[in-house]
Amino acid sequence: MKLKEIGEFGFIERFKPLFNDLIQDNQIGIGDDCAIIPANETEDWVITTDLLVEDVHFLREAITPRQLGYKSLAVNLSDIAAMGGTPTGSFLSIAIPSSIDVEYLDEFMAGYHELSAKYGVALLGGDTTKSLKHLTINVCAMGKCAKGKARKRSMAQTGDLICVTGQLGDSAAGLKLLLEKSPRIAGYDYLLAKHHQPEPQIAEGLFLADISEVHAMMDISDGIASDLKHILKASGKAATIDVNKLPVSDILKNAAQTLDWNAEELAASGGEDYELLFTMAPENLETIQQQFAERFGKPLYVIGQIADGESIVSWMKGDKKTELGRSGFNHF
Amino acid sequence: MKLKEIGEFGFIERFKPLFNDLIQDNQIGIGDDCAIIPANETEDWVITTDLLVEDVHFLREAITPRQLGYKSLAVNLSDIAAMGGTPTGSFLSIAIPSSIDVEYLDEFMAGYHELSAKYGVALLGGDTTKSLKHLTINVCAMGKCAKGKARKRSMAQTGDLICVTGQLGDSAAGLKLLLEKSPRIAGYDYLLAKHHQPEPQIAEGLFLADISEVHAMMDISDGIASDLKHILKASGKAATIDVNKLPVSDILKNAAQTLDWNAEELAASGGEDYELLFTMAPENLETIQQQFAERFGKPLYVIGQIADGESIVSWMKGDKKTELGRSGFNHF
Numbered sequence: 001m002k003l004k005e006i007g008e009f010g011f012i013e014r015f016k017p018l019f020n021d022l023i024q025d026n027q028i029g030i031g032d033d034c035a036i037i038p039a040n041e042t043e044d045w046v047i048t049t050d051l052l053v054e055d056v057h058f059l060r061e062a063i064t065p066r067q068l069g070y071k072s073l074a075v076n077l078s079d080i081a082a083m084g085g086t087p088t089g090s091f092l093s094i095a096i097p098s099s100i101d102v103e104y105l106d107e108f109m110a111g112y113h114e115l116s117a118k119y120g121v122a123l124l125g126g127d128t129t130k131s132l133k134h135l136t137i138n139v140c141a142m143g144k145c146a147k148g149k150a151r152k153r154s155m156a157q158t159g160d161l162i163c164v165t166g167q168l169g170d171s172a173a174g175l176k177l178l179l180e181k182s183p184r185i186a187g188y189d190y191l192l193a194k195h196h197q198p199e200p201q202i203a204e205g206l207f208l209a210d211i212s213e214v215h216a217m218m219d220i221s222d223g224i225a226s227d228l229k230h231i232l233k234a235s236g237k238a239a240t241i242d243v244n245k246l247p248v249s250d251i252l253k254n255a256a257q258t259l260d261w262n263a264e265e266l267a268a269s270g271g272e273d274y275e276l277l278f279t280m281a282p283e284n285l286e287t288i289q290q291q292f293a294e295r296f297g298k299p300l301y302v303i304g305q306i307a308d309g310e311s312i313v314s315w316m317k318g319d320k321k322t323e324l325g326r327s328g329f330n331h332f
Numbered sequence: 333m334k335l336k337e338i339g340e341f342g343f344i345e346r347f348k349p350l351f352n353d354l355i356q357d358n359q360i361g362i363g364d365d366c367a368i369i370p371a372n373e374t375e376d377w378v379i380t381t382d383l384l385v386e387d388v389h390f391l392r393e394a395i396t397p398r399q400l401g402y403k404s405l406a407v408n409l410s411d412i413a414a415m416g417g418t419p420t421g422s423f424l425s426i427a428i429p430s431s432i433d434v435e436y437l438d439e440f441m442a443g444y445h446e447l448s449a450k451y452g453v454a455l456l457g458g459d460t461t462k463s464l465k466h467l468t469i470n471v472c473a474m475g476k477c478a479k480g481k482a483r484k485r486s487m488a489q490t491g492d493l494i495c496v497t498g499q500l501g502d503s504a505a506g507l508k509l510l511l512e513k514s515p516r517i518a519g520y521d522y523l524l525a526k527h528h529q530p531e532p533q534i535a536e537g538l539f540l541a542d543i544s545e546v547h548a549m550m551d552i553s554d555g556i557a558s559d560l561k562h563i564l565k566a567s568g569k570a571a572t573i574d575v576n577k578l579p580v581s582d583i584l585k586n587a588a589q590t591l592d593w594n595a596e597e598l599a600a601s602g603g604e605d606y607e608l609l610f611t612m613a614p615e616n617l618e619t620i621q622q623q624f625a626e627r628f629g630k631p632l633y634v635i636g637q638i639a640d641g642e643s644i645v646s647w648m649k650g651d652k653k654t655e656l657g658r659s660g661f662n663h664f
Contacts, residue, residue: 001434008460011434015441019455022448027421027456035456037421040372049472051425051459089359089369093383093470102333102343109347116354123351124359124367127383127470128340134463138425138470140381 033082033218036150047142048079054134062178065104067196069111076141077200078274082219083150084209085143089124093138095131151217156235160279162304165204167247170194172270185258187251198274217278223269225324238309242316247301279306365414365550368482379474380411386466394510397436399528401443408473409532410606414551415482416541417475421456425470427463483549488567492547492611494636497536499579502526504602517590519583530606549610555601557656570641574648579633600656611638
């Protein structure tokens with residue numbers, strides 16, 4: 001049987017039961033943005049790992065080595081942000097083809113260090129080895145949460161509002177510009193930078209984890225159409241999203257108009273935004289939105305609501321039902 | 333500049349200073365088999381990561397998927413054994429080319445589970461993704477040590493005996509049989525199994541970490557000629573090894589005779605034995621050797637001694653000086 005018939009999550013479901021009895025009662029393993037492990041009486045560890053493969057996750061000729069170093073860590077710190085954690089350390093493994101020289105690696109490490117220093121994340125170890133063809137990078141990152149306060153995908157409650165911490169679709173638009181070898185339209189550099197150097201929402205995650213109304217949380221890596229389903233499945237809930245409320249940047253709107261793209265579809269299905277997707281009880285929404293805007297200088301966007309039912313997303317355009325053309329990335 | 337001009341360790345030395353100020357005083361980062369991080373008042377975490385790349389670390393047609401799953405975890409647990417730690421959890425990242433089917437992955441996970449279950453190691457998370465060509469596996473494993481008891485490479489003392497927990501060179505011989513497409517000589521399967529399914533010396537590491545005479549410790553992944561230098565450099569010491577005392581299996585001796593190989597050279601320079609290499613004060617040697625033999629049914633081999641001086645290994649054959657043809661694997 002081919003892997004693409006069952007996909008990444010079908011594969012995980014095959015082996016997960018085999019390992020169930022090795023997990024201790026006070027640990028949370030596979031199935032969330034991070035594993036959760038008791039640290040001490042007041043804190044939990046949150047730990048994640050992400051693999052980046054050349055020509056699958058990035059094109060070496062398109063991303064600068066400095067951006068690649070930054071992004072390799074950023075996608076991991078984003079998972080820690082999604083738990084409401086503070087990142088503390090990372091482990092970097094890198095398989096290096098002979099076509100890459102030391103100067104490239106110096107730049108890669110400078111980008112990795114730039115983000116490490118921003119959040120005081122120690123580089124604690126790693127592995128460097130040869131690769132015959134593709135540059136391949138694995139990062140394992142760890143962080144800490146106040147005990148029992150990590151936000152899990154399973155925590156969504158009926159009536160919760162569905163929110164995101166920032167604009168969607170810019171990263172996917174940047175990738176599309178690259179893959180379609182588009183002309184250098186207005187906003188080209190902005191959209192490519194959103195794709196090549198995402199910013200983990202660490203401070204936003206910590207802010208949200210401190211608010212009791214905030215329930216389920218995850219980061220947006222495959223696009224909300226795909227990512228939200230994980231929250232719904234884990235929580236046993238349904239959801240309604242109003243496509244009109246998806247936050248889309250003016251730059252993306254203009255690019256979509258110029259190139260005849262569907263900006264809403266990119267915002268709903270495009271991956272790698274690395275904003276946070278979360279659900280929260282509707283009480284005190286205005287106060288929380290105001291505090292968020294004051295603290296971060298950007299709005300907290302409400303895009304839909306959690307409901308009872310099977311784990312299906314109903315897409316609305318105002319009052320009318322609508323359908324989505326794609327459903328996020330399928331990795332295989 | 334090409335990476336092979338400076339090698340893996342030259343590369344690490346380039347970026348390590350950049351990250352120094354991010355390490356906390358109570359953490360040990362890059363430079364040992366594992367990082368050491370405080371866990372609680374009585375324990376430390378020991379954490380390691382290893383990357384395995386197809387056609388660099390293994391040949392897909394030679395190793396069974398079950399062996400590959402087992403080995404991917406084993407090489408990491410070996411690093412935890414080298415600190416004297418008890419492994420507790422792992423994270424598995426895997427980049428999968430389309431030529432690999434689900435049945436292959438089922439077998440891979442069965443092998444990974446077999447070793448996980450042997451030591452009660454929980455699979456806590458991971459990442460699965462596509463690869464365009466080579467199967468690539470990264471494991472990050474964590475374990476615990478009694479506080480302050482982890483054995484570091486820097487702990488060797490002048491006069492210490494240099495010891496190993498098992499026979500050397502079998503794994504390198506297995507690889508050589510494969511690469512030279514050798515005929516199926518006597519012991520062929522044994523030597524290949526030593527290469528394809530190494531056994532991490534967890535119980536041996538715990539036993540040794542409990543003995544105050546045991547000082548520096550590491551696992552043998554690149555061959556003692558190369559690995560011992562890390563202990564010497566970290567400890568600021570020199571060493572003498574008696575080639576006559578290198579423990580070589582009868583199977584390897586016979587294979588070497590049949591195929592005109594140098595068994596001593598394989599034992600000294602061949603990689604991937606995953607036995608433990610350690611130094612210990614000579615007091616109570618006989619008692620410790622006796623306890624080790626009773627507990628593990630194999631001898632504790634003394635192969636040399638630590639001395640004052642620059643980090644150089646002097647190779648002896650009894651009383652006479654000798655030279656080694658190779659010096660372990662160079663990864664680039």
